[in-house]
Amino acid sequence: MTKISELIDYLHLIAPNHLQEEYDNSGLIVGNEHDDISSVLISLDCTEQVVDEAIAMGANLIVSHHPIVFRGLKRFTGKNYIQRVVAKAIKNDIALFSIHTNLDNVAMDGVNGKICEVLEIENTRILKNKNEDSQIGAGMIGEISPMDVMNFLDHVKQKMRLKVIKHTSLCKQKIAKVAVCGGSGSFLLQDAIKAGADVFITSDFKYHEFFDAEDTIIIMDIGHFESERFTIDLLYALISNKFANFAAHCTKVDTNPVKYF
Numbered sequence: 001m002t003k004i005s006e007l008i009d010y011l012h013l014i015a016p017n018h019l020q021e022e023y024d025n026s027g028l029i030v031g032n033e034h035d036d037i038s039s040v041l042i043s044l045d046c047t048e049q050v051v052d053e054a055i056a057m058g059a060n061l062i063v064s065h066h067p068i069v070f071r072g073l074k075r076f077t078g079k080n081y082i083q084r085v086v087a088k089a090i091k092n093d094i095a096l097f098s099i100h101t102n103l104d105n106v107a108m109d110g111v112n113g114k115i116c117e118v119l120e121i122e123n124t125r126i127l128k129n130k131n132e133d134s135q136i137g138a139g140m141i142g143e144i145s146p147m148d149v150m151n152f153l154d155h156v157k158q159k160m161r162l163k164v165i166k167h168t169s170l171c172k173q174k175i176a177k178v179a180v181c182g183g184s185g186s187f188l189l190q191d192a193i194k195a196g197a198d199v200f201i202t203s204d205f206k207y208h209e210f211f212d213a214e215d216t217i218i219i220m221d222i223g224h225f226e227s228e229r230f231t232i233d234l235l236y237a238l239i240s241n242k243f244a245n246f247a248a249h250c251t252k253v254d255t256n257p258v259k260y261f
């Protein structure tokens with residue numbers, strides 16, 4: 001049997017817990033690390049439906065990218081989804097582990113490396129380094145074989161399985177240098193411009209922030225869930241390649257709270 005702690009130690013070799021941002025709450029949130037793993041369910045978000053799915057399949061560990069709890073909880077009366085998820089997990093003996101901004105901040109086997117792989121972006125490097133280590137930091141930048149901008153929009157839409165792309169004016173005819181950041185990446189816009197990116201693919205840009213593109217770069221806002229959906233596959237591959245004595249499953253629940261009409 002494999003203990004929860006063994007899986008955690010392995011994932012922390014790839015993305016050490018101390019690399020998480022201050023506001024984050026990655027790590028083991030519910031459960032006992034000395035318990036054996038029956039099977040693992042992997043998701044982007046840990047919703048009630050995901051906990052129900054784990055119960056139905058007999059998985060006693062959920063590995064999610066986003067932590068269910070960010071701040072202190074004072075009451076457990078089931079008044080909101082966070083309390084209900086925690087209570088349901090405890091009642092059903094399901095451990096909840098998250099690997100969030102620490103997985104965003106590593107070049108190797110991280111969230112942004114996976115996006116680059118899916119979009120066939122090569123010669124990648126971290127966009128904004130956190131420290132001396134070139135392998136650690138936020139966002140990623142790299143190159144694609146030059147592509148007409150309309151073809152590039154199609155390419156991103158198809159590879160990332162998008163219904164819609166919000167973008168600023170198509171000020172570049174050819175796209176060759178691409179910056180990416182899974183999740184909310186608007187804080188990296190100036191870094192993407194400085195690095196000479198033709199386009200910056202991320203999510204959660206606010207209306208006024210789109211103006212900052214200033215016809216020097218194309219911002220493509222592809223949606224938060226959509227930008228990170230392949231993180232599920234990334235975690236699945238890491239876990240199932242390493243551990244053979246328990247099953248890993250990707251969630252079938254669409255946890256994206258944003259719908260399109």
Ligand SMILES: [Zn+2]
Nearest residue numbers: 182183184228
């Ligand atoms: Zn995210």
